[in-house]
Amino acid sequence: MLASQRQERILAAVRAEGAARVADLVESLDVSDMTVRRDIAELARAGLVRRVHGGAVAPTVGGRPTDEPGFExxxxxxxxxxxxxxxxxxxxxxxxxxxxxxxxxxxxxxxxxxxxxxxxxxxxxxxxxxxxxxxxxxxxxxxxxxxxxxxxxxxxxxxxxxxxxxxxxxxxxxxxxxxxxxxxxxxxxxxxxxxxxxxxxxxxxxxxxxxxxxxxxxxxxxxxxxxxxxxxxxxxxxxxxxxxxxxxxxxxxxxxxxxxx
Missing domain, CATH: 3.40.50.1360 (Rossmann fold)
Known part of the structure; x- marks a missing residue:
């Protein structure tokens, strides 16, 4: 699975439930813990999720709706x-x-x-x-x-x-x-x-x-x-x-x- 495909599935999980746990994503995507954490970091840099201990949450769940991702x-x-x-x-x-x-x-x-x-x-x-x-x-x-x-x-x-x-x-x-x-x-x-x-x-x-x-x-x-x-x-x-x-x-x-x- 390509990184972009994994990231889209992580994003879909966060949006469906409001949050996603690294352990659950490792199992559902069949990849390593480190791979999931890198994908979450990429999504966080784009302002699409917010990193928390053990996973990711939607950016507006306790996050900042003023965060503005850069073009790249x-x-x-x-x-x-x-x-x-x-x-x-x-x-x-x-x-x-x-x-x-x-x-x-x-x-x-x-x-x-x-x-x-x-x-x-x-x-x-x-x-x-x-x-x-x-x-x-x-x-x-x-x-x-x-x-x-x-x-x-x-x-x-x-x-x-x-x-x-x-x-x-x-x-x-x-x-x-x-x-x-x-x-x-x-x-x-x-x-x-x-x-x-x-x-x-x-x-x-x-x-x-x-x-x-x-x-x-x-x-x-x-x-x-x-x-x-x-x-x-x-x-x-x-x-x-x-x-x-x-x-x-x-x-x-x-x-x-x-x-x-």
Whole structure:
């Protein structure tokens, strides 16, 4: 079993029960105690679990919903699923559109795909420094960088970013999120939540790009309720409770790579 597969199973166990014991994970995964502890450490660095004596707990169980993982930490998780979601998002973009890409690891993958796609006549608004770098000097693409204060995840946020977005209109915003649950979209950063809302407000429609590991994560700041999202692009690892809830809302859910929801 690959490390990413083990980590996803550990994360699923923590989210299902609120906690997971190292001893139980050693038995269920059929790996060593040290391997489980390394996997938990990786998940903790990404802000997805909190390490405790003998195991791991959900990050908001006595933890800090203000913890904000860095870009590289988030990038290391659910790589194949994020890539599939980015490919599905690429298929929805047409030449000549104006779109917005929020800062994030999945939106960054979408930017990389756009850079090599040959889709021309695009205007791309972004608050993501890495996204702007990926699209720099790409023929047929004009990039507008919002400006603002830099966060640990390389997003530009705050009043400058919000004021820029208030004066723009785009066809669609592609939004990455820290957390997703029945109450809506969340992030650990108060200023980033406001800028994400500005990204949504400047668009005729919003598509959220969120792999299954985002379900159940809750950050301090609420971005928006699920009803404000037009489309969710996710993967087939989404747990049953999430599938039931999303099916019951007005949210449109789009599966990737042949997954069914």
């Amino acid at each position: 930490a988030k990038r290391s998780l659910a790589g194949p699923q994020k890539a599939a979601i980015a490919r599905a998002a690429l298929a929805t973009i047409q030449p000549g559109q104006a779109i917005a890409l929020s800062a994030g690891t999945t939106t960054y993958l979408l930017a990389e795909l756009l850079a090599g796609s040959g889709v021309e006549g695009l205007t791309i608004v972004t608050n993501g420094l890495r996204i702007a770098d990926a699209l720099q000097d790409v023929a047929g693409i004009e990039v507008i960088l919002t400006g603002g204060v830099r966060t640990p995840s390389d997003a530009l946020v705050g009043p400058v970013a919000d004021a820029t977005l208030a004066n723009l209109r785009v066809d669609r915003t592609y939004l990455g999120v820290h957390g997703l649950d029945a109450s809506g979209l969340t992030t650990p950063n108060l200023a980033e939540a406001a800028t994400d809302r500005a990204l949504m407000a400047c668009a005729a429609a919003t598509t959220v790009l969120a792999d299954h590991t985002k379900w159940g994560l809750v950050g301090l700041a609420r971005i928006a309720p699920l009803e404000d999202v037009d489309t969710l692009l996710t993967d087939d690892g989404l747990p049953p409770d999430a599938r039931r809830h999303l099916t019951a809302t007005t949210l449109v859910t789009v599966a990737t790579d042949g997954a069914t929801l």
